[in-house]
Amino acid sequence: MTTGHDRFAAHELINRWWFNYDEGHLDVIERMLTEGCRTTSRTELGTHPREDFIRSDCSGTAAVMAWKRDHRRHSPYPLRHNAANVHVAAERGEELDVESYLFVTWIVDGKPALVSTGMVHWVLVRGPDGYRVREQHTVLDSITSAPFEDVEYVSGRMTSW
Numbered sequence: 001m002t003t004g005h006d007r008f009a010a011h012e013l014i015n016r017w018w019f020n021y022d023e024g025h026l027d028v029i030e031r032m033l034t035e036g037c038r039t040t041s042r043t044e045l046g047t048h049p050r051e052d053f054i055r056s057d058c059s060g061t062a063a064v065m066a067w068k069r070d071h072r073r074h075s076p077y078p079l080r081h082n083a084a085n086v087h088v089a090a091e092r093g094e095e096l097d098v099e100s101y102l103f104v105t106w107i108v109d110g111k112p113a114l115v116s117t118g119m120v121h122w123v124l125v126r127g128p129d130g131y132r133v134r135e136q137h138t139v140l141d142s143i144t145s146a147p148f149e150d151v152e153y154v155s156g157r158m159t160s161w
Helices: 007-022 028-030 063-073
Strands: 033-043 057-058 077-093 097-109 113-129 130-140
Touching: 007 028, 007 077, 007 097, 007 130, 028 033, 028 057, 028 063, 033 113, 057 063, 063 097, 097 130
Parallel strands: 033 130
Antiparallel strands: 033 057, 077 097, 097 113, 113 130
């Protein structure tokens, strides 16, 4: 049975989100949100030296946009957020849960350099004008890579927002 969800439109929304965020078109981002939206961001352990700049937990369009405007204003340009391995994890009625990796770069000495990587969980809601973001939860990587079996934090990484 098909639910009628447009997975391409969901992917398109995520790519459009990051492009407009990086370019500072925050009016476009605001129109992509539901009224009762919630966004969070953090590192997996919450102990990064810049955790105060990274961490957020905002509900409602006004609060979400106030944080995003301040965060973008104090972030570098050019800055490039790239969504990778975007996929639908679950469908519920008019909602889609979408997961993706995040790869963020900036320019150092005339060359792209890594800023961060991470994972993003999205809850998108289908409405008459297409999908909008109800939730966006970003968890940036900050732990040192090690053999998978030795990393205690892997379990439940994206479920504790």
